[in-house]
Each structure stands twice: as structure tokens, then as C-alpha cells.
Amino acid sequence: MRRSSSIDRIPAEARRILHRLAGELWGADVDPAALVVSQLKGALTNEVFRITWPGGEGDPRKVLVRIYGQGVEVFFDRADEVRTFECMSRHGQGPRLLGRFPQGRVEEFINARTLSAPDLRDPEISGLIARKLREFHELDMPGPKDISLWQRLRRWLEEARSRCSTEEARELRLETLGDEIAELENVLSGVDQRVVFCHNDLQYGNIMIYEETRQVTLIDYEYASFNPVAFDIANHFCEMAADYHSDTPHVMDFTKYPDVDEQRRFLEAYLSSSGENTSDVEVETLLGLIAKYSLTSHLFWGLWGIVS
Structure with a gap:
């Protein structure tokens, strides 16, 4: 796992979603300096980041940011994949979709x-x-x-x-x-x-x-x-x-x-x-x-x- 304390690695549209989610999910404001960005290894098609910011009494709050890989359209239709993800989310399968931006999406972090x-x-x-x-x-x-x-x-x-x-x-x-x-x-x-x-x-x-x-x-x-x-x-x-x-x-x-x-x-x-x-x-x-x-x-x- 590669770590970086810089939120600059995350697109601006995604950062705006993180700010909104903090208020909606936890009633908290986002201090960019407090966010920890950890790139997760093992993803072959996309870049995947765990975003963590402090919560109450040592409870860290986490979401996952997925940035779509370049040139993957040759392998699958991205619009179809997004529809599949949204449908799976409605079926209660896998992580919930929390937000979308042009280069990717924000997902629930599965604590598993x-x-x-x-x-x-x-x-x-x-x-x-x-x-x-x-x-x-x-x-x-x-x-x-x-x-x-x-x-x-x-x-x-x-x-x-x-x-x-x-x-x-x-x-x-x-x-x-x-x-x-x-x-x-x-x-x-x-x-x-x-x-x-x-x-x-x-x-x-x-x-x-x-x-x-x-x-x-x-x-x-x-x-x-x-x-x-x-x-x-x-x-x-x-x-x-x-x-x-x-x-x-x-x-x-x-x-x-x-x-x-x-x-x-x-x-x-x-x-x-x-x-x-x-x-x-x-x-x-x-x-x-x-x-x-x-x-x-x-x-x-x-x-x-x-x-x-």
C-alpha cells in the first residue's frame, strides 16, 4: 500500500463529493489537511484510493475513491459498468454508490x-x-x-x-x-x-x-x-x-x-x-x-x- 497525505492526488470533483458526503453522512466538515489518502494495491484496471479522516472517539471514517483507468473502453463499456454497479448497489450487493464524477466514483468502504x-x-x-x-x-x-x-x-x-x-x-x-x-x-x-x-x-x-x-x-x-x-x-x-x-x-x-x-x-x-x-x-x-x-x-x- 502506497501512502500519501496529499489530497491533491484526488480530482477536484471527487474532493467536492467528499466534502458533501462528510456533512450528509456524519454531519462533519472536511479539513483537507486531516485527510489521509492511501492507494490500494491489487487493482489492475483502475486506481483505487482509501480516503480516511478522523471521526469521534477514534472511529476513523472511510470511503473509497475509484479513478477509472485510461483506455479501458476496449475491454468493456464504461456506461454499462456504471449501470451494473448502480443496479448491484440497489440489490444490496457489494459497496454502495456514494457519488460519481467524470473520471470515477466514490464508493462505500467495505470494512472486510x-x-x-x-x-x-x-x-x-x-x-x-x-x-x-x-x-x-x-x-x-x-x-x-x-x-x-x-x-x-x-x-x-x-x-x-x-x-x-x-x-x-x-x-x-x-x-x-x-x-x-x-x-x-x-x-x-x-x-x-x-x-x-x-x-x-x-x-x-x-x-x-x-x-x-x-x-x-x-x-x-x-x-x-x-x-x-x-x-x-x-x-x-x-x-x-x-x-x-x-x-x-x-x-x-x-x-x-x-x-x-x-x-x-x-x-x-x-x-x-x-x-x-x-x-x-x-x-x-x-x-x-x-x-x-x-x-x-x-x-x-x-x-x-x-x-x-
């Missing part, structure tokens, strides 16, 4: 712990994530219920091709990826599967836990859209191979990919959380789909990395 890479392997926490993900998938979100995955992959592939030299494109085999995407779509589109509102980026940094209540909440919905259930779970399993706080955050250790028993436990927790009986056939079918969708997850974030 962000998960670490080892947390994903903890059986209790993994079960909590599974049940929370099922709840997320059951949300009634607006918009067409169309799968976004294939269109997004093709758009990112074209963007990657436009940014790479001929030599780089050959080295990365970009000329063949279009055929591989088409093959995967052909294989997977003929399968009967549930399409739901997916998080699409379920890495440990986007999952928080309240230690006292053991409740889990999902945050950061930039990439959220409608997709098959199996894709969202496959992406989460792939994220178990990542450690974004290591010296080599881009290197995945696939010895940490969950084995079949670990996958099965996650699916049983996911499927049974609705109160329905879970059949072995249902679990095995989903396991097979997840194995295939893990390939699309590699394409998804591989292309993201090239474009980034």
Missing part, C-alpha cells in the same frame, strides 16, 4: 478483508464463495440475456492483431486464434446450459469476507455480463493458479488448479445452496463443461494481457 490466494484453497471459504456466486447468478439484472463471451473474444483478438507487429502476431499465433475461438464456440454452443449474469473476473482480489459474520461479498463488476454458468466457475478455478502479489504476477502455477474432488465440492456447495437436491449427473455434466470453458478463460485473459 480482501481474500488472498491461499484463501481460495480453504474448504470453508471456498464453500462460502460457491454459495455467494449462486446468489450472484440468481440476480435479476436488466439487459438482453445473450452470451457475450464469443463476441468479446473476437473483438479483443482484432484489437490484439491491430496492436502487434507481424512478427509478434506470428509468435503469439494470433492468425490461428480465430479458428480456435470458432471451434470452441461450435462445440459449446450446442450444449444445453444455463446463461446467467456472470462476474467474469472472480479472482481473490475481487472477493471480500467479513471475519465476524463469515459473509462473503463480490466486488468490481467491470467485466460482468451474461454468460454460461460454467464459464464463470471455470474462470474462478483458473484464478486459483494465480498470485497477483508475487514478484511474477503474470505467471500462473497450474499445479494449484483444483483437482476433481475440490471442483466437485465447490459444485455441490454451489448447486445445493438453492435448497434443491443435487444429482451426480448434474455435477458430472457441469464438471465436463467447466473443463472446456477453462480453455476460453485462458483465451479471455491471454488476449486481455496482449492488448494491455
Whole structure:
């Protein structure tokens, strides 16, 4: 975490929102000299700052300021992401939206712990994530219920091709990826599967836990859209191979990919959380789909990395 006592790092529009919020939330005035600005590590798309100012009897008052990253429009539509965040806030999911400014927004500061890479392997926490993900998938979100995955992959592939030299494109085999995407779509589109509102980026940094209540909440919905259930779970399993706080955050250790028993436990927790009986056939079918969708997850974030 990088610290700075200077509020100048925060845009003027955001500072005006902080001044207004202090009066609305706590009946307090903002002394700029008293504010502590702490940049939080781990955000890959945006700059995220925790803003703290003194409260009564040692109770610090905190909000979070998110400044949107530059050039992210190639990855997702910012207007759609803002609408998703506002809708999630109304559903009582994640942090509340406290204010918006042109370059970002002010959010409620969630007083919970962000998960670490080892947390994903903890059986209790993994079960909590599974049940929370099922709840997320059951949300009634607006918009067409169309799968976004294939269109997004093709758009990112074209963007990657436009940014790479001929030599780089050959080295990365970009000329063949279009055929591989088409093959995967052909294989997977003929399968009967549930399409739901997916998080699409379920890495440990986007999952928080309240230690006292053991409740889990999902945050950061930039990439959220409608997709098959199996894709969202496959992406989460792939994220178990990542450690974004290591010296080599881009290197995945696939010895940490969950084995079949670990996958099965996650699916049983996911499927049974609705109160329905879970059949072995249902679990095995989903396991097979997840194995295939893990390939699309590699394409998804591989292309993201090239474009980034």
C-alpha cells in the first residue's frame, strides 16, 4: 500500500463529493489537511484510493475513491459498468454508490478483508464463495440475456492483431486464434446450459469476507455480463493458479488448479445452496463443461494481457 497525505492526488470533483458526503453522512466538515489518502494495491484496471479522516472517539471514517483507468473502453463499456454497479448497489450487493464524477466514483468502504490466494484453497471459504456466486447468478439484472463471451473474444483478438507487429502476431499465433475461438464456440454452443449474469473476473482480489459474520461479498463488476454458468466457475478455478502479489504476477502455477474432488465440492456447495437436491449427473455434466470453458478463460485473459 502506497501512502500519501496529499489530497491533491484526488480530482477536484471527487474532493467536492467528499466534502458533501462528510456533512450528509456524519454531519462533519472536511479539513483537507486531516485527510489521509492511501492507494490500494491489487487493482489492475483502475486506481483505487482509501480516503480516511478522523471521526469521534477514534472511529476513523472511510470511503473509497475509484479513478477509472485510461483506455479501458476496449475491454468493456464504461456506461454499462456504471449501470451494473448502480443496479448491484440497489440489490444490496457489494459497496454502495456514494457519488460519481467524470473520471470515477466514490464508493462505500467495505470494512472486510480482501481474500488472498491461499484463501481460495480453504474448504470453508471456498464453500462460502460457491454459495455467494449462486446468489450472484440468481440476480435479476436488466439487459438482453445473450452470451457475450464469443463476441468479446473476437473483438479483443482484432484489437490484439491491430496492436502487434507481424512478427509478434506470428509468435503469439494470433492468425490461428480465430479458428480456435470458432471451434470452441461450435462445440459449446450446442450444449444445453444455463446463461446467467456472470462476474467474469472472480479472482481473490475481487472477493471480500467479513471475519465476524463469515459473509462473503463480490466486488468490481467491470467485466460482468451474461454468460454460461460454467464459464464463470471455470474462470474462478483458473484464478486459483494465480498470485497477483508475487514478484511474477503474470505467471500462473497450474499445479494449484483444483483437482476433481475440490471442483466437485465447490459444485455441490454451489448447486445445493438453492435448497434443491443435487444429482451426480448434474455435477458430472457441469464438471465436463467447466473443463472446456477453462480453455476460453485462458483465451479471455491471454488476449486481455496482449492488448494491455
